[in-house]
Amino acid sequence: MSDLNEGTRRELAKLKRRLTLARIVASLALFVWCGACLALELGYAPLSIGAQRAAYVNEGALFLIPAVATGFALHAVGNLRNAAQREDILGLKKKVSPVWGVLGLVFAFVVPGVVLFLSGGSAKKMDPPPAPPSNAVLMVDHLTKYFGVRRTFVDSLKRAPPGFVHAVDDVSFSIDRGEIFGLAGESGSGKTTVLRTALMLTPPSRGSIFFEGVDISRMSTGDLKKYRPKIQVVFQDPYESVNPRMPVFDIVSEGLFINHLVSSREEAVDRVLKVLSEVQMTPPEEYLYRYPHELSGGQRQRVAIARALVLDPDLILADEPVSMLDVSIRAEVINVLLAARDRRNISILMVTHDLALSKDMVDDLAIMYLGKIVESGPATEVVATPYHPYTHALTAAVPVPDPQAPKIRVLARGEIPTNIAPPPGCRFHPRCPFAQPVCSEKEPPLEEVAPGRKVACHFWKEAHESFMKGLDGPAGTNVAT
Amino acid sequence: MALLKVEGLKMYYGTSEGEVRAVDGIDFEVGEGEILGIVGESGCGKSSLASTLLKLLPSNGRIADGKVLLDGEDLIPMSDSEIRRKVRWTKVSLVPQGAMNALNPVFRVGDQIAEAITVHTDVSNSDAKARTAELLKLVGVDPTRGRHFPHEFSGGMKQRAMIAMALALSPKLVIADEPTTALDVIVQAGIIRLLMSIRNEFKTSFILISHDLALVAQMSDKTAIMYAGKFVEYGDSTAIYGTPLHPYTIGMIGAFADIRKPKEKLVSIPGSPPKLIDPPPSCRFNPRCPYAADICRTKEPPLEEAMPGHYVACHFWKEIKERTGTGT
Numbered sequence: 001m002s003d004l005n006e007g008t009r010r011e012l013a014k015l016k017r018r019l020t021l022a023r024i025v026a027s028l029a030l031f032v033w034c035g036a037c038l039a040l041e042l043g044y045a046p047l048s049i050g051a052q053r054a055a056y057v058n059e060g061a062l063f064l065i066p067a068v069a070t071g072f073a074l075h076a077v078g079n080l081r082n083a084a085q086r087e088d089i090l091g092l093k094k095k096v097s098p099v100w101g102v103l104g105l106v107f108a109f110v111v112p113g114v115v116l117f118l119s120g121g122s123a124k125k126m127d128p129p130p131a132p133p134s135n136a137v138l139m140v141d142h143l144t145k146y147f148g149v150r151r152t153f154v155d156s157l158k159r160a161p162p163g164f165v166h167a168v169d170d171v172s173f174s175i176d177r178g179e180i181f182g183l184a185g186e187s188g189s190g191k192t193t194v195l196r197t198a199l200m201l202t203p204p205s206r207g208s209i210f211f212e213g214v215d216i217s218r219m220s221t222g223d224l225k226k227y228r229p230k231i232q233v234v235f236q237d238p239y240e241s242v243n244p245r246m247p248v249f250d251i252v253s254e255g256l257f258i259n260h261l262v263s264s265r266e267e268a269v270d271r272v273l274k275v276l277s278e279v280q281m282t283p284p285e286e287y288l289y290r291y292p293h294e295l296s297g298g299q300r301q302r303v304a305i306a307r308a309l310v311l312d313p314d315l316i317l318a319d320e321p322v323s324m325l326d327v328s329i330r331a332e333v334i335n336v337l338l339a340a341r342d343r344r345n346i347s348i349l350m351v352t353h354d355l356a357l358s359k360d361m362v363d364d365l366a367i368m369y370l371g372k373i374v375e376s377g378p379a380t381e382v383v384a385t386p387y388h389p390y391t392h393a394l395t396a397a398v399p400v401p402d403p404q405a406p407k408i409r410v411l412a413r414g415e416i417p418t419n420i421a422p423p424p425g426c427r428f429h430p431r432c433p434f435a436q437p438v439c440s441e442k443e444p445p446l447e448e449v450a451p452g453r454k455v456a457c458h459f460w461k462e463a464h465e466s467f468m469k470g471l472d473g474p475a476g477t478n479v480a481t
Numbered sequence: 482m483a484l485l486k487v488e489g490l491k492m493y494y495g496t497s498e499g500e501v502r503a504v505d506g507i508d509f510e511v512g513e514g515e516i517l518g519i520v521g522e523s524g525c526g527k528s529s530l531a532s533t534l535l536k537l538l539p540s541n542g543r544i545a546d547g548k549v550l551l552d553g554e555d556l557i558p559m560s561d562s563e564i565r566r567k568v569r570w571t572k573v574s575l576v577p578q579g580a581m582n583a584l585n586p587v588f589r590v591g592d593q594i595a596e597a598i599t600v601h602t603d604v605s606n607s608d609a610k611a612r613t614a615e616l617l618k619l620v621g622v623d624p625t626r627g628r629h630f631p632h633e634f635s636g637g638m639k640q641r642a643m644i645a646m647a648l649a650l651s652p653k654l655v656i657a658d659e660p661t662t663a664l665d666v667i668v669q670a671g672i673i674r675l676l677m678s679i680r681n682e683f684k685t686s687f688i689l690i691s692h693d694l695a696l697v698a699q700m701s702d703k704t705a706i707m708y709a710g711k712f713v714e715y716g717d718s719t720a721i722y723g724t725p726l727h728p729y730t731i732g733m734i735g736a737f738a739d740i741r742k743p744k745e746k747l748v749s750i751p752g753s754p755p756k757l758i759d760p761p762p763s764c765r766f767n768p769r770c771p772y773a774a775d776i777c778r779t780k781e782p783p784l785e786e787a788m789p790g791h792y793v794a795c796h797f798w799k800e801i802k803e804r805t806g807t808g809t
Binding site: 187296297299328329334353357360379380384396397398400401403404407410412416 | 522523635637638665666667668669670671673674677692693694695696698699701718719722723732733734736737738739740741743744745746747748749750751753
């Protein structure tokens with residue numbers, strides 16, 4: 001260096017100072033970023049493990065944080081290497097260790113990795129052991145589904161815990177072969193989410209779904225394809241669920257061709273004709289090339305049922321299959337489903353909000369409230385002699401076609417709350433006429449209280465007694481209407 | 482004298498395929514403080530009837546015939562401005578179908594109710610606001626919520642707000658078109674209770690239009706069963722539900738899942754409602770009717786008084802009455 005003149009040396013010193021500054025700024029940026037990442041991670045920490053995993057999956061944090069952090073880290077390392085090379089050219093070779101960059105990489109990859117591994121590992125430990133395969137066609141085991149609520153950057157800086165819609169929370173049930181299982185509840189109770197998850201249209205946040213003893217909830221989409229024809233679905237609105245530009249034959253046969261279940265068109269026509277007469281579209285030849293707009297609502301829904309039946313499924317998931325139809329034609333659609341069950345011994349999961357109808361159609365019924373099953377049992381028993389105050393309130397609110405019948409009653413205060421922050425303890429307690437302090441503290445488990453009858457309520461005995469006496473609630477209470 | 486008397490009302494829609502006879506010769510009366518329920522399936526013309534009563538017709542709708550007498554004054558010859566000034570809101574108000582979506586999303590709920598008051602009467606803004614608070618309290622909504630926007634309301638609260646708006650000028654008659662459709666059953670029960678208490682307190686008359694037999698049974702004093710633009714049965718609710726005489730009414734009750742009964746197999750009515758374009762002179766229910774005979778295909782049955790205050794439009798009501806005894 002001594003052979004350099006004074007001016008050059010000063011220039012170099014200036015350059016070195018700038019380089020140092022650049023290094024400091026780059027490292028600071030890296031640290032701030034890593035800190036932010038860490039803050040995000042910590043933001044999730046107070047949540048339950050299941051919720052954390054749901055958060056990662058739902059918000060893409062799993063992928064985004066390391067990716068962006070890596071970008072920053074590589075950028076910083078690049079800067080340092082650039083600087084080092086320049087110093088080398090100038091003959092100023094000095095040990096520049098890429099320590100900051102390496103540290104950045106560690107933060108970017110290793111820390112989230114470790115956190116994820118730990119949370120994933122412990123989540124696995126917390127999961128109940130896979131249930132032994134049973135004869136059930138569908139077994140839903142501790143199913144939980146959370147949906148992430150959109151979160152702004154400011155929220156994450158404030159370390160506000162991420163919000164989740166607790167759509168389904170720890171729901172278990174099973175459906176035997178040839179059984180019709182009903183899920184009933186108000187809108188927002190999570191019944192449709194259970195159905196969508198059972199269909200693997202959306203993966204569960206926690207819990208498992210066993211179809212004929214096989215866990216389909218952890219299958220890849222490719223492996224799932226094998227099971228798709230076995231599980232079919234009938235949607236609520238036949239005006240939207242059948243393609244208006246396809247004739248009936250195309251609608252019904254599409255699944256046959258997609259799943260390579262037929263080798264020729266003649267075979268497909270044959271099968272479609274058979275299934276159309278099964279759903280009472282007679283004579284079937286006449287309907288084959290009609291378009292949905294030429295059919296009535298009831299006929300469209302029967303086409304939708306034919307589309308499900310043609311694949312010879314073991315399980316049909318029906319989401320409010322008659323709620324959009326007029327009363328006079330509801331029965332025909334229901335009877336078509338019941339006949340298909342009797343003839344083919346298939347199982348049906350039916351989601352409904354109509355308790356009167358479920359009594360007539362369903363074998364076993366589960367009542368859902370805010371993502372949880374509050375009561376289950378044989379449908380006729382649940383509807384006729386409810387144990388849970390919520391079921392009680394539901395049945396008392398159903399009008400009957402008789403002007404001289406006792407007037408309907410409102411036995412629950414207010415309306416269903418949001419399930420982003422469900423009430424602590426029993427989720428029904430803010431609306432319940434039987435609520436006691438314990439209800440807001442301790443969540444009642446779903447217990448079998450009579451053969452086949454399960455209920456999740458601390459005071460189901462009191463509620464049941466009051467129902468049998470025709471009272472509105474515990475003695476002396478006055479329920480707001 | 483009846484508050485509202487409708488005589489031979491006909492309303493047709495002009496379409497490229499011909500005239501759709503949505504409302505085809507309807508007669509009924511609504512007394513003070515009375516609730517008339519009109520039950521029918523989709524496409525039977527019940528909502529068209531509601532808008533015809535207030536002359537709120539689309540451009541292709543025309544009132545072909547009939548009278549709508551409110552306190553003895555015929556609304557049909559009235560001009561648009563006259564009916565707006567004298568009848569709508571002040572005497573008769575409408576809770577439209579899908580009322581939950583009838584609120585303007587960009588205005589505060591309280592302001593929308595107050596607007597209905599200030600537009601139709603000469604009250605000051607502060608009086609209108611006071612009245613709004615009073616109305617919200619009446620329908621069971623916290624008056625301070627009037628400052629909120631519709632999206633901050635739940636479905637049931639929006640419905641209550643719409644009812645408050647309909648009651649703003651203390652009308653004598655409220656037409657409620659499917660007031661509880663799309664609401665959950667507990668919320669629906671609350672709305673029913675609310676409407677009943679309003680009727681009892683203010684002697685307001687209601688015309689309740691619904692597809693739900695049971696809902697109408699719970700609320701109405703008189704019931705009309707509508708099919709393909711006509712009343713097929715009309716009378717006191719106890720008579721209609723207790724001794725139904727028209728095969729359609731009997732079929733509807735049979736197809737309805739009743740929560741009180743043990744598990745039963747529901748019976749549907751085969752077929753679907755007819756098109757209302759140029760219907761032939763016949764009973765419109767004959768293709769779906771188990772009693773149908775030749776006369777049903779050639780002659781339209783008139784609405785006859787089978788029992789005092791119980792009208793039925795069927796050639797075979799006497800046979801049905803005998804066969805069912807005192808009614809099923």
